[in-house]
Amino acid sequence: DTEVTQTPKHLVMGMTNKKSLKCEQHMGHRAMYWYKQKAKKPPELMFVYSYEKLSINESVPSRFSPECPNSSLLNLHLHALQPEDSALYLCASRPTQRQNQPQHFGDGTRLSIL
Amino acid sequence: SQQGEEDPQALSIQEGENATMNCSYKTSINNLQWYRQNSGRGLVHLILIRSNEREKHSGRLRVTLDTSKKSSSLLITASRAADTASYFCATDQTGANNLFFGTGTRLTVIP
Numbered sequence: 001d002t003e004v005t006q007t008p009k010h011l012v013m014g015m016t017n018k019k020s021l022k023c024e025q026h027m028g029h030r031a032m033y034w035y036k037q038k039a040k041k042p043p044e045l046m047f048v049y050s051y052e053k054l055s056i057n058e059s060v061p062s063r064f065s066p067e068c069p070n071s072s073l074l075n076l077h078l079h080a081l082q083p084e085d086s087a088l089y090l091c092a093s094r095p096t097q098r099q100n101q102p103q104h105f106g107d108g109t110r111l112s113i114l
Numbered sequence: 115s116q117q118g119e120e121d122p123q124a125l126s127i128q129e130g131e132n133a134t135m136n137c138s139y140k141t142s143i144n145n146l147q148w149y150r151q152n153s154g155r156g157l158v159h160l161i162l163i164r165s166n167e168r169e170k171h172s173g174r175l176r177v178t179l180d181t182s183k184k185s186s187s188l189l190i191t192a193s194r195a196a197d198t199a200s201y202f203c204a205t206d207q208t209g210a211n212n213l214f215f216g217t218g219t220r221l222t223v224i225p
Binding site for chain 1: 117144145147149154155156157158159162164200202206211212213215216217218220
């Protein structure tokens with residue numbers, strides 16, 4: 001079991017749908033991350049939130065919209081996605097953005113775009 | 115690219131043998147971390163070695179770091195079938211606030 005919970009585990013959506021991915025942690029961590037991972041590739045950073053404020057946006061297309069409603073919750077809103085957006089979406093957290101700390105990962109949401 | 119390189123890309127060994135995987139990176143770092151990822155799951159943190167450390171142990175894991183060569187190695191001793199997974203190094207780079215992952219090594223341990 002991981003301490004970072006992601007829902008749903010699997011999601012299939014059409015290119016015109018709107019859906020959201022959810023990530024939750026109760027470890028008191030104040031830095032939260034979204035990654036995208038394609039098969040047999042390393043995770044690619046998408047967004048970083050620090051103390052509920054967007055800290056890093058790695059030039060992600062606007063069809064991905066992150067939200068951090070509180071210190072425990074991170075959402076990723078999806079709209080008008082493309083087939084190439086099919087991937088495993090991972091959420092992670094760590095106590096702060098400060099270095100010398102490991103990240104804790106959820107098990108991800110497997111997203112398929114039809 | 116700030117991404118690290120790992121070799122080998124894939125490694126297949128018999129149970130009980132040792133597995134060594136290597137990571138090279140390009141910039142100055144504060145620490146280097148190793149993660150394991152089982153198929154279809156998230157990443158699990160294994161070990162963190164700071165830039166002023168040269169070697170670290172955790173159970174059957176041994177990590178070395180050579181900052182002059184910008185490289186690290188992960189040794190898994192007495193491997194088990196349950197060690198089958200992908201292994202990623204990740205660097206906390208000076209001046210950055212996020213991890214940069216290496217390309218990964220896929221380890222298969224044959225029972």
